[in-house]
Amino acid sequence: SAVISQKPSRDICQRGTSLTIQCQVDSQVTMMFWYRQQPGQSLTLIATANQGSEATYESGFVIDKFPISRPNLTFSTLTVSNMSPEDSSIYLCSARAGNTEAFFGQGTRLTVV
Amino acid sequence: AQRVTQPEKLLSVFKGAPVELKCNYSYSGSPELFWYVQYSRQRLQLLLRHISRESIKGFTADLNKGETSFHLKKPFAQEEDSAMYYCARASGSRLTFGEGTQLTVNP
Numbered sequence: 001s002a003v004i005s006q007k008p009s010r011d012i013c014q015r016g017t018s019l020t021i022q023c024q025v026d027s028q029v030t031m032m033f034w035y036r037q038q039p040g041q042s043l044t045l046i047a048t049a050n051q052g053s054e055a056t057y058e059s060g061f062v063i064d065k066f067p068i069s070r071p072n073l074t075f076s077t078l079t080v081s082n083m084s085p086e087d088s089s090i091y092l093c094s095a096r097a098g099n100t101e102a103f104f105g106q107g108t109r110l111t112v113v
Numbered sequence: 114a115q116r117v118t119q120p121e122k123l124l125s126v127f128k129g130a131p132v133e134l135k136c137n138y139s140y141s142g143s144p145e146l147f148w149y150v151q152y153s154r155q156r157l158q159l160l161l162r163h164i165s166r167e168s169i170k171g172f173t174a175d176l177n178k179g180e181t182s183f184h185l186k187k188p189f190a191q192e193e194d195s196a197m198y199y200c201a202r203a204s205g206s207r208l209t210f211g212e213g214t215q216l217t218v219n220p
Contacts, residue, residue, distance in 0.1 A: 102159070
């Protein structure tokens with residue numbers, strides 16, 4: 001199993017600013033992902049964080065808005081850039097080793113005012 | 114695109130009653146399907162996956178390729194089963210989630 005720590009757990013930010021969310025896994029995993037869960041909705045995959053290379057983004061998400069880093073096998077960051085109230089959401093980090101189950105962080109609840 | 118559909122956003126049953134949470138997926142080859150659960154104030158966690166064919170906390174889910182369904186069932190619901198349940202499908206290592214069903218088990 002893997003334990004995922006995310007921080008911050010919540011934040012309230014001014015529009016136009018940026019927030020970087022950190023994700024630390026306690027074991028080496030092959031895949032790391034970032035999801036968004038908007039109020040009352042399901043999880044939507046933002047991107048796959050690739051170690052040492054650019055993240056792979058899903059349709060509707062772009063690097064300029066959601067830059068992602070993954071410098072090693074156990075750590076990744078997601079930045080929400082130039083925030084607007086529409087970015088208010090829960091952001092979740094997930095990790096998977098091969099075809100094992102996916103593990104999730106506790107989420108970061110972001111409110112943009 | 115892979116799609117996972119959970120037609121019921123809310124489901125309410127009484128303790129001891131059977132419960133079935135529905136999940137349908139878009140057909141494409143041999144799917145790899147999961148049920149995830151999120152209890153109040155806890156993180157999302159795996160409940161079961163179809164390839165393991167096991168029963169977890171009394172829940173089972175059978176893959177029906179003919180109906181492209183993977184419904185989650187429990188014969189006797191307990192109050193502690195109240196949670197948000199997500200059906201998910203793997204595409205490579207990526208997961209696509211259904212909309213989720215909020216299950217409430219009333220005493």
